[in-house]
Amino acid sequence: MAPRKKPFDWALLAxxxxxxLVTLLIVFPIIFLVMTAFKSELQAxxxxxxxxxxxxxxxxxxxxxxxxxxxxxxxxxxxxxxxTLLGLAIAAPAAYSMAFFRTRRTRDILMWMLSTKMMPAVGxxxxxxxxxxxxxxxxxxFGLIVVFTLSNLPIMVWMLYxxxxxxxxxxxxASRMDGAGLWGEFRYVLLPLGMxxxxxxxxxxxxxxxxxxxxxxxxxxxxxxxxxxLIASYSSPEGLFWAKLSAASLLAIAPIxxxxxxxxxxxVQGLTFGAVK
Amino acid sequence: xxxxxxKGVEKSFGAVNTxxxxxxxxxxxxxxxxxxxxxxGKSTLLRLIAGLETIDTGTLMLDGRxxxxxPSSKRDLAMVFQSYALYPHMSVADNMSFxxxxxxxxxxxxxxxVERAAQILNLKPYLQRTPKELSGGQRQRVAIGRAIVRSxxxxxxxxxxxxxxxxxxxxxxxxxxxxxxxxxxxxxYVTHDQVEAMTLADRVVVLxxxxxxxxxxxxxxxxxxxxxFVAQFIGTPQMNVVPIAQVPRLQAAIGAxxxxxxxxxxxxxxxxxQPAGQGQVQGRVELVEALGAETLIYVSTDGGAQxxxxxxxxxxxxxxxxxxxSVDAANAHVFDAQGRVVDRTRAAAAH
Numbered sequence: 010m011a012p013r014k015k016p017f018d019w020a021l022l023a024x025x026x027x028x029x030l031v032t033l034l035i036v037f038p039i040i041f042l043v044m045t046a047f048k049s050e051l052q053a054x055x056x057x058x059x060x061x062x063x064x065x066x067x068x069x070x071x072x073x074x075x076x077x078x079x080x081x082x083x084x085x086x087x088x089x090x091x092x093t094l095l096g097l098a099i100a101a102p103a104a105y106s107m108a109f110f111r112t113r114r115t116r117d118i119l120m121w122m123l124s125t126k127m128m129p130a131v132g133x134x135x136x137x138x139x140x141x142x143x144x145x146x147x148x149x150x151f152g153l154i155v156v157f158t159l160s161n162l163p164i165m166v167w168m169l170y171x172x173x174x175x176x177x178x179x180x181x182x183a184s185r186m187d188g189a190g191l192w193g194e195f196r197y198v199l200l201p202l203g204m205x206x207x208x209x210x211x212x213x214x215x216x217x218x219x220x221x222x223x224x225x226x227x228x229x230x231x232x233x234x235x236x237x238x239l240i241a242s243y244s245s246p247e248g249l250f251w252a253k254l255s256a257a258s259l260l261a262i263a264p265i266x267x268x269x270x271x272x273x274x275x276x277v278q279g280l281t282f283g284a285v286k
Numbered sequence: 287x288x289x290x291x292x293k294g295v296e297k298s299f300g301a302v303n304t305x306x307x308x309x310x311x312x313x314x315x316x317x318x319x320x321x322x323x324x325x326x327g328k329s330t331l332l333r334l335i336a337g338l339e340t341i342d343t344g345t346l347m348l349d350g351r352x353x354x355x356x357p358s359s360k361r362d363l364a365m366v367f368q369s370y371a372l373y374p375h376m377s378v379a380d381n382m383s384f385x386x387x388x389x390x391x392x393x394x395x396x397x398x399x400v401e402r403a404a405q406i407l408n409l410k411p412y413l414q415r416t417p418k419e420l421s422g423g424q425r426q427r428v429a430i431g432r433a434i435v436r437s438x439x440x441x442x443x444x445x446x447x448x449x450x451x452x453x454x455x456x457x458x459x460x461x462x463x464x465x466x467x468x469x470x471x472x473x474x475y476v477t478h479d480q481v482e483a484m485t486l487a488d489r490v491v492v493l494x495x496x497x498x499x500x501x502x503x504x505x506x507x508x509x510x511x512x513x514x515f516v517a518q519f520i521g522t523p524q525m526n527v528v529p530i531a532q533v534p535r536l537q538a539a540i541g542a543x544x545x546x547x548x549x550x551x552x553x554x555x556x557x558x559x560q561p562a563g564q565g566q567v568q569g570r571v572e573l574v575e576a577l578g579a580e581t582l583i584y585v586s587t588d589g590g591a592q593x594x595x596x597x598x599x600x601x602x603x604x605x606x607x608x609x610x611x612s613v614d615a616a617n618a619h620v621f622d623a624q625g626r627v628v629d630r631t632r633a634a635a636a637h
Contacts, residue, residue, distance in 0.1 A: 179371035182338050185358040186365045187385035187432070193359075197384070201375045 039262075045255035053251040068256035075253075078260055081239040085261075087150045088225075088235055089218035092157035093211050096165045099158070101207065104169035105199060109178050119170065122163040130160070130223045141228055148230045156228065157218045164217070165210050172206025173199070209275045216276075219265045236261035288347075289314040289472055290335070290440060295344035297327075297334055304330050306496040308344070312440075317466050317473045321483040322493035323519070328476045329444055331493070335474065336442050337361050349439055364433035365442040368449065370425045372417040372432075379404075379413040382431045403431040406465070423454045430462075434469070443475040447482065462486060480520055484508070492516050514625035517551050523582060523594050526552045527621065532589035535566045539615040545628060551619030554596035557611050559583060559603070565610030567593070571603050585609060 045053050047064035072078055107115050137156065138147075146152030176199065184198045200207070222237035229238055240261050243254040269276065288311035297305040305327050312318050320328040333339045335346065337358035346354045353361050364385075373381050379400055386396045404410045407427040417425055426446060433441055443462075447455045463486055466473055477483055483490045484504040492499045492507065492515075500512040504520075511517035517525045528551075530537060530544045537544055544550065562568065569587035583595045583603060595611060603609060620628040 177369065177371065179367050179369055180373060182358075183365070183367060183371035183373070183432075184384070185338065186336060186363065187436070188359045188388045190357070190359055193388060197388075198373060 042255050042258055045251055046259045048252050050250060050252045053255070068252045069260070071253055072257045072260060076239060076242060076257075078239065078257075081234055081236045082260075082264070084150055084153075084229075084233055085219055085235040085237075085264075088153040088157055088233075089215050091150070091154040092161065092218045093215045095154060096158045096161050096214055097169075097207060097211055100162055100165035100169050100210070101195075101203075103166050104173050105195070107166070107170050108173035108176075109181060119167060122166055126160075126163050134227060137224075138227065147228055148233045150233045152228060153225065153233055153235070156224045157221060160221070160224070161214045161217055165214055168210040168213070169203070169206055172203055172210070176202050205275070205278065209278050212269075212272050212276050216265060216269060288312055289316075289349055290474075291345075291347040292335070293345045293347075295331075295334060295346065296342050297330060297339060298342055304496050305334065308496075308498060310491065310498065310501070312472065312474070314472055315470050317475065317486060317488045319483040319487035319490050320474065320476045320493060321478065321480055321490055321519070322499075324478060325495075326493040327496040328478075328493050330496075332365075332442055332444055332474060332476045335440075336363055336365050362439045363442055364436050364438035364440075365444065366426075366429045366433050366446045368445040370417075370429040370449075372425055372428055374417050377414050377416055378409060378420070378428050378431075381417070381428055382435050385432070385436045399435045400431075403434045406434065406468075407431045407461075422450055423458065426450065426458060427461075430465070434465070437471075439472065441471050441473040443473065445477055446475075447477070447479070459485060481522065484520070490520075492519060511551075511619065511627065513627055514549065514551065514621045517619055517621070517627075521553060523554050523596070525619070526554065526557060526591075526593045528552070528587075528591040528593065532591040533567050533587065534589070536613060536615075536618075539566050539613065540618050540620065541615070541630070544620050545622045547623035548628065549621040549623075549625075551621060552593070552613050553617065554582065554594045556614040556617045557593060557595040558597065558614075559595055559601065560610035560612050562608035562610050565612035567591075567611040567613070569593070569609060569611065571605055571607045571609050573605055574601060574603060576600060583609075585611060587611070
């Protein structure tokens with residue numbers, strides 16, 4: 010007897026269509042941005058929106074001419090990478106201590122650290138600005154690195170703590186019995202075993218630092234501005250130049266999007282803490 | 287002077303006084319087993335010796351050196367953990383050579399020592415595998431190999447056989463005994479299994495509530511327990527400890543010396559079955575456990591006591607049969623109401 014043909018799975022089709030629609034909704038602003046970046050200014054402000062046009066690179070030329078894109082990009086790289094590395098260097102020992110030498114207060118300390126992220130950044134603007142000014146850190150990449158590190162530290166400690174907790178403490182004790190001092194424990198056991206956690210934490214904070222706009226705009230001027238400041242500079246009193254703005258935005262987000270694309274597996278793993286074991 | 291010496295060692299975790307003052311001397315080459323019920327502090331004591339916990343008061347001396355304040359890495363001790371604690375990211379060979387590499391021993395010596403340990407433990411085919419590619423028994427051997435390779439002053443074993451199945455446990459126990467015989471290393475072994483204690487130890491330390499109840503050879507503990515707790519902890523099935531009030535006719539058999547409210551202790555092999563009406567105690571059979579080589583008969587006596595008799599022959603008795611018990615009075619133990627041993631010879635002489 011011939012095998013019965015499976016009935017068409019309408020539910021699956023409906024779910025697939027819904028998924029695509031949601032994806033398009035989320036990605037559409039980026040698609041629009043990319044399109045607009047390759048239009049001329051007139052084409053960009055045309056109503057209704059032009060879907061067919063001849064792409065041009067004139068906006069990118071202008072952006073590079075008008076403002077020093079490479080300087081801003083460099084500052085973005087320096088501040089994100091710098092704050093990530095500094096943050097990891099501080100967060101890893103803190104997370105180690107909290108994960109392997111728990112006290113009754115450990116949970117409270119963790120909650121307190123996280124609670125600082127709940128306050129809107131603008132609440133701390135005045136004190137931070139004054140501190141930066143007095144320490145001559147305004148408009149310096151170092152000043153931004155310090156602020157980014159402190160902003161991201163609670164998340165880094167929390168994520169690393171969760172990852173380190175998964176490492177059985179007997180393995181560290183075994184390394185101690187084998188003669189490893191504190192640094193030996195870190196170097197030969199904790200870092201190799203926690204590398205996944207460190208990588209995903211580092212990647213997440215790299216992305217957060219790169220996209221950070223509030224402090225970049227408020228604490229920098231000509232020298233230490235990051236790409237966020239570059240984009241903001243295109244909203245000028247003369248009005249919004251859509252095409253150039255789009256080009257500048259695209260240049261600002263391209264590096265991190267590409268980077269995120271290649272490291273997405275690590276990122277997702279880090280964010281979900283291997284929740285499904 | 288002893289090789290390893292603990293003097294007045296105490297440890298508390300917050301308000302809980304876990305180790306209440308331990309004095310112990312261990313000689314070089316001895317195999318000492320710490321045994322006791324859960325929560326008695328045996329693992330804590332081992333960890334104090336290892337340096338994984340700090341000693342609150344007291345001193346710890348090893349080979350003439352005070353190591354009380356030294357970190358684990360500097361004590362020249364090797365530990366085999368209950369969960370093996372192998373380094374998952376390293377191969378078997380790397381796991382075993384880790385300590386030597388840290389000590390910056392030269393590569394050829396490392397290779398030689400790892401080779402020898404792998405030979406002894408039958409690990410040569412697995413040297414390049416990682417722990418997750420090994421069975422439980424193999425991982426256990428790697429954990430032991432990791433300790434052997436270092437030739438430490440003392441080996442510490444923390445319930446190493448608990449995670450193995452019964453057959454493997456018996457086998458590995460024999461291997462550990464063989465290793466000790468061949469290497470002659472001073473060993474401290476923690477277990478809750480008194481069969482392991484009896485078979486492996488030169489001396490056994492029985493612990494309860496953070497204190498040493500008795501130290502002695504396995505047979506000393508079996509034949510001359512210092513108190514009721516040790517008497518009932520060592521020996522399977524448990525020693526019959528019966529209030530003298532429930533077996534009045536035993537008083538005469540044992541002779542003078544059982545104090546008011548005291549207890550009589552009889553090993554199951556000291557209790558033999560008699561036809562109903564004969565013997566010092568009467569009762570009914572509750573349960574018969576025929577183990578093949580021996581038979582255990584659980585009896586509920588007329589006086590309300592529960593007793594176990596052990597014999598080498600099979601029995602036709604069933605649950606509910608009336609039965610008499612006679613005891614080997616010479617091998618009876620006597621305890622007072624607080625569980626302390628009463629010395630029968632002195633007590634008899636006093637009367």
